[in-house]
Amino acid sequence: MYIDGFLAPVAAGTSAEAYRIFAAKAAPIFKDHGATRVVEGWGDDVPHGTLTDFYRAVAATEGETVVFSWIEWPDKETRDAGMKKVMEDPRMQPGAEPMPFDGKRLVFGGFSCLLDA
Numbered sequence: 001m002y003i004d005g006f007l008a009p010v011a012a013g014t015s016a017e018a019y020r021i022f023a024a025k026a027a028p029i030f031k032d033h034g035a036t037r038v039v040e041g042w043g044d045d046v047p048h049g050t051l052t053d054f055y056r057a058v059a060a061t062e063g064e065t066v067v068f069s070w071i072e073w074p075d076k077e078t079r080d081a082g083m084k085k086v087m088e089d090p091r092m093q094p095g096a097e098p099m100p101f102d103g104k105r106l107v108f109g110g111f112s113c114l115l116d117a
Helices: 016-032 076-088
Strands: 002-010 037-042 065-073 107-112
Touching: 002 076, 016 037, 016 065, 016 076, 065 076, 076 107
Parallel strands: none
Antiparallel strands: 002 065, 002 107, 037 065
């Protein structure tokens, strides 16, 4: 398995349900291009740390909520090819669906799976 992980600051005033609706529209695009699972987590118990925390990672401002999400792929090769297709997909082009978060502050990375217990 290969995993893409994401942290994003969701705009103040956006409800969990509004974000869920947005994510539910995006998930099939990833699955159409090879992802096996898309998970979205709404921050409801995210502490502020002394040195670092999820809020600082995405430069969240007052009232923003941090979401934590991941996309599972069968392997890195499928992910690399699939993400290229996702970025080219007309449904993912700017303006196709307004994002409820600031994409410039999105934190993301790809991870090889070490344990799936």
